[in-house]
Amino acid sequence: MSVWPSIRGRWKQGWKESTGGSLQQPQEDYEALRDRCLKDHCLFEDSSFPATQSSIGSGPLLQKLPPHLQWRRPPELHSNPQFYSTKAKRMDLCQGVVGDCWFLAAVHALTLHQDILSRVVPLNQSFTENYAGIFQFWFWHFGKWVPVVIDDRLPVNEAGQLVFVSSTYKNLFWGALLEKAYAKLSGSYEDLQCGQVSEAFVDFTGGVTMTINLVEDPINLWGILNKTTYSRTLIGCQTRIGEERVQENGLVDGHAYTLTAIRKVTCKYGPEYLVKLRNPWGKVEWQGDWSDSSRKWELLSPKEKLLLLRKDNDGEFWMSLQDFKAHFVLLVICKLTPGLLSFEVGQKWMYTMQEGRWEKGSTAGGRMKSSWIGDAMWGNTFWKNPQFLLSIWKPEEGRQSPGTCSLLVSLLQKPRHRCRNWKSRLAIGFYVFRHYNDRRKLPAEFFWANAPLSWPEAFLKEKEVNRELWLEPGTYLIVPCASETALFVFLFLQEIVEQNEEQNEFFTKFFAKYPEINAIQLQKILNRMTWSSLGNRQPFFSFDACQGILALLDLNASGTVSIQEFRSLWKQLMLYQEVFHKQDSSRSGLLDWVQLQAAVMEAGIVLGDDVCQLMLLRYGGPRLQIDFVSFVLLMLRAVNMENVFQNLTKDGKGIYLQKPEVRLPPRSQLSLVR
Incomplete structure (x- = not known):
């Protein structure tokens, strides 16, 4: 696996003049402050970033604020406030009146990597257990991981609605509190009014960014996106500079977006290259080809359309690569690994x-x-x-x-x-x-x-x-x-x-010979690979297992998958071996019920106790333990089913069918539910 170097030193600071004229943050001990508040039965109030106009700023932002602005804590705004929920969809945040779309675009990219998100946003914080009105976040600040402590008083209007970042789930507040912590790090909310996605990427990860000028029509842009989306990267983009206004095509000038996925699809006339973007506003979408209402979707197989198309005004949409290059000017990629080079393992x-x-x-x-x-x-x-x-x-x-x-x-x-x-x-x-x-x-x-x-x-x-x-x-x-x-x-x-040269040579020759991979070739690849995180217990992928994997990836019913689709699979497999290895504490090569539930959650899927038991009965052995290959099959099916559910549900809670709609799915969709 690719490894990012670690320089995770704790840095306690103070608001004082440093030797270079740069100002540092207050020295605040989160645990000590929380414990003192719990002992004194009081809620924390942050004097260094108070609930006053001084924390908002003194510039144009003040003109956007509603009259009679108030500061309220989440328990005062909702009867069941939650800090974070794994059951909520990952990109649930919406921009407020602060012009920080660049910040929100980076946050949305962060949510695609649960382990990195939990490094910035400690997810074990809550409004119930040890609640003292104090929260902590971490940012990578010029070579060091910096803790930022805040209280949970948030600006709201007279109706009790958040003025700045909010969630589509009205009882979730991690995004609003993260924005407040970042505003404190930057000086004020006003200081978030303008910025670049690359800046937030660095502050969230310590990674290194590269910016591609799309106006210059870069060579092999699809190849670059191919390599970045399967590796550990965060990707943002920006429309042409100008006043932030909505065009007739649904795009916003001078606006940052998150690139969340790419897909090569097979139409009746040939292949089409698509990119998936997300507007930080949580609404206002592209209205051209491959938008939610576009007739282009009828050119795909029913299975492919079912998995990709979601008709919901949530700010997320597809568009063609050609339209993307025509309407966006910058592509920002944050590298968390040696990425952009190859998809082989063993690079550091x-x-x-x-x-x-x-x-x-x-x-x-x-x-x-x-x-x-x-x-x-x-x-x-x-x-x-x-x-x-x-x-x-x-x-x-x-x-x-x-x-x-x-x-x-x-x-x-x-x-x-x-x-x-x-x-x-x-x-x-x-x-x-x-x-x-x-x-x-x-x-x-x-x-x-x-x-x-x-x-x-x-x-x-x-x-x-x-x-x-x-x-x-x-x-x-x-x-x-x-x-x-x-x-x-x-x-x-x-x-x-640190590569096996024989393995390198095998990949180079194999992919040059087979641009499309069938189940036999997939089996050959997976069993040839060295699974570094699994140690001596290297998995064996049977032909049946590879057929099952292929059925889930083969959206156009061709019996093969493209190299791009394989790379997407490879990214998932790298994640699955990491979480499997982490939970397999005994190094037995098997997970029990408790370990399986933890591994599935860490990989980004939430399964209830009863469902997890059923999965063990379906994919596990006689002792109700599951090996790595079966874990891969379980995860791929769970991810596919979650995507189908999200694309069909109207309210995020269930799928409701009228009587004429209750019929067996087309044959091409049966592999989704097998």
């Missing part, structure tokens, strides 16, 4: 982080003064910039060796004020040089004689700039540039491939 990152400071007059040496790179015409102060040495080697050999290595370099500038929007960001960038001696600080003469291997095409006023490089083993010099005083963080991530 080697992670290095450095912090530094640009000081005007000393270490803020600025960029080069001339575009004449060949003769290194540099400004007189460029050499004064901070300099970082970086060694690249082949980790699997433990020494330098021929061949290039993948390196991801990310430069982040820290905010220069407590409120993120009060001071504009600097234009930043970095250069990469080959380094041949042991000197730590190189003089101006080095830059006169050596041209950079990589340099920024443009200096950007962004929170983060990054570049993926392919470098030979050796020592390199990284020089970050800015013109004024500021703090920054450098992240260096070198890809380590």
Whole structure:
């Protein structure tokens, strides 16, 4: 499995001036504050982010607020308030009057990865057990995971309706409280008024983002989406910049969306490439081809239409890749793994982080003064910039060796004020040089004689700039540039491939030979793979099991699945082996009833006790234990049935059929319920 490097240090801060002029957060001990409130029988009130106008801000946001704004706690707003519910659909949040669609788009992407969501939003918090009006969230803030503590007083109008983020389930409040915590981290609700999806992605994951300009019509966009959607990535996108208004086609100008899925479908005239998007408003959808009311859906098989189409004004919709490129300008991808390279297992990152400071007059040496790179015409102060040495080697050999290595370099500038929007960001960038001696600080003469291997095409006023490089083993010099005083963080991530070369060669040859895979070929692939998380108990996929898997994936009844569909399956299998391994504490290769229920829930499906028992009877052995292959079959069917239910239900609670509608499903749909 791909592994993301861990730098999960706890950071206790205080609202004080740091050495670089950046302001830090208050030192707040969540457990101590909660325990004190419980002891004193009182509810927490956050003095550092009070229930007053100062926490909302002093700008244009104030004009959007309703008259007689009040602050209320969730138990005052609902008779049965809940912090979070696994039974609710994942994307249940709707944007309020704050213009933070970029934040909500990132949150919706986060909900597609339960383990990452629970890292940001501790899901064991509630309004009943040990309730003291205090909640805690975690954000990745410039190299460290930062806890943010808030009280649960939320802005509401006179009718008791939330003014900012709300949930379609009126008794759920995790989204509103998450927004409040992020507003506190940013300075105020006003400071969420404008931003970029990439910024929130980084704050939620510590990942590294890449932005694709769709206006330039990138080559092989479908291939890029293919690789990102099956790996652990978060994906957002943005329409053309402008005043936030709804166009005739249902899209909103100057608006961020979440990309939630892609699908290659088979129409009567040939293949069609679709993307699925979600509007953070929770309503207002695309009205063109492949929208909820489009006649294009009649070109698909009944089974494919049943699984994909959901006629509900919930802000989520499908559109063709061609229309997507025509109406969206930016695609933002947050990498949580080596992703974008291949779907093989065994890839890791080697992670290095450095912090530094640009000081005007000393270490803020600025960029080069001339575009004449060949003769290194540099400004007189460029050499004064901070300099970082970086060694690249082949980790699997433990020494330098021929061949290039993948390196991801990310430069982040820290905010220069407590409120993120009060001071504009600097234009930043970095250069990469080959380094041949042991000197730590190189003089101006080095830059006169050596041209950079990589340099920024443009200096950007962004929170983060990054570049993926392919470098030979050796020592390199990284020089970050800015013109004024500021703090920054450098992240260096070198890809380590711990792969079985024979397995690599097998995949390359197999997929070149078979663009479509039948049950026999699927069996060959799955039994050839090394399931790293399962240790010595490698599973065996029978032909019957592979036929069952194929029936669930084969939406157009062709008897095969495409490579794209297999990649989607592979993403699910990687998740299933992780949760199976986590719950199989005895390493027996089997799960009992309690372990199965925990594994299914962690994989994103909620089964009641009686249903879980039935699943063990159906898929388990005589001792009511289930092995990994049977667990895979159970999960794939459960996910399919949940999708069918969500597409048919009108209210999220049940499926209601009139008498003329009660008939056997078409034969092509029978595999859904077998």
